[in-house]
Amino acid sequence: MNLLEVKGITMQFGGLKAVANFNLNIDKNEIVGLIGPNGAGKTTCFNVIAGEYVPTQGKVFFEGRDITKSRPDQITKLGIARTFQNIRLFKDLTVLENVLIANHLNLQSNIFSATFRLPWYQKEEKIMYERSLQLLDQLKLTQYKNEKASSLPYGLQRRLEIARALATQPKLLLLDEPAAGMNPQESKELMYLIQELRDKFDLTIFMIEHHMPVIMGVCQRILVLDYGVTIAEGTPKEIQSNERVIAAYLGVEHIA
């Protein structure tokens, strides 16, 4: 059984078909990439999978369960975590708090046992702290744990977003342009980080990326979207030589 199964998704905003009949199967521990020119509907696909949008047509299955109409927080609870294209950290909170919040979904104690610090809540809180600190350590963010998230440099903010997503204990991680705005050195590090995370956390990764070296270097399989339509699917090699993909990116020569 596939971990994620997307069946014929169509997302229509008024007269605009952002995504048309999008199909996708992701197996466990795969790293799959999604590329396409600007406005091709990549982020819309993500938003449908993450529950932000309910698709006009089609269904999304996660571990065999229909999640098409589930709310984003329910989907996160089931094990799909995401990062955002334009970083959306909790800016005014500290790095540690950012990660702690992502632990909140596993909290069993209710609001009153939390407020009155009952023993079972304190136990949970302690575990939450330990897990968060461990995660910050793994992503080399420990020294910034008491800084405000907005005060981190850009590259670290991206990394914190990944840390925060990991704190929800996902099975599938959706990365929306993780290398955006990074220099070649940083994006190289990111490549290693992504592979490392996959192995360490037993993850499956589905990522959008514009940075070709990253996506070609990391992904086992790539999908190409153009104007909402899937125009190609295959290994990095196949995609690189696919004519339709080249046409979509570079345009077609018209001979008049």
Add this chain to the structure above:
Amino acid sequence: MKRKIITSLIIIGIVIVILILLQNTLGNFKLRILNLAGIYVIFAVSMNLINGFTGQLALGHAGFIAVGAYTYTLLVMDSDLKSMNFFLEPIVPFLSSVHWPFLPAVIMGGLLAGLAGLLIGAPVLRLRGDYLAIATLGFGEIIRTVFTNTQSITNGSLGLKAIPMPKSFLFIEMKNAFTWWVWTAVIITVIFHFLLVSSSYGRALKAIREDEKAAEAMGVNIFKHKVWAMVISSFFAGIGGALLASLMTTIDPLMFRFTLTFNILLIVVLGGMGSISGSVISAVVVTILMEWLRFLDQGFMGLPEIPGLRMVVFSTLLLLVVLFYPRGLMGNEELSWNKITKMFQRFHMQPREVRK
């Protein structure tokens, strides 16, 4: 953790000592202002939970206060008082004979206000920003209008008079029992909110304030958390309302117009959205100023009597704060010894720190 408990115990101790001193030295009028200040602390802190910490601009506070005040009043009055008040139209039979002691009546006032918060919050909290503000403002006014028109339950616009004040505190009869009740409620309210916002649920509320979409993507059930914040906020508003009714000894629907909400909002904004200690300080200062500045209304330095002149001071204050301290007195941080010592250090050591 242990250090925190000790410091909070010390602070509570200081508050109690100050209260004992004030009670023995202050006259009746000033003691009344002290009580009012306490009640405003409860209002401001509870409003800060939904507005400052959760970031939802909800303006229905006056309505919840009204629910608390009326519930308390109707429960605590004995049947003689009720028949005296309801001379135009008799009170509904099932309320005429209820006669509860002080504490249960106050708590019931809070509970019913919390219920009102749930009933209003559940549909309305799906809205955001200005729309939420307008909807909650509207519901607050609706509560007031309903109270004006249910003659046989609330005595309508005639209001309720001669509300009894408690004469004993925890079964001990004393002169200023009411002050003790008010400030006990203040301490409980402040501690409760401190604990709540520093718990995991508090962090989730702050996450909603910072970025709703991201909070949802991190698995926070936004709607549930917002409703909880609203219910708790209106519960404490109801408690405050009950105490207000007891302090004023007379209530009528006009007391609970939306201007009351805006007075509290003024306190919250001045103190800092998202700072409990800011709300406490600003509630006390504003309440005292409101009374102290009354001389402005009565004509001074040859000026004629201009009622409402003192409100100009508050408008100016608000303008200045918004211009120079856009995040209020405390921003969204809490008062702590560290900060106080740092502040003094800054005054002493450096001529001026370069702002980053």
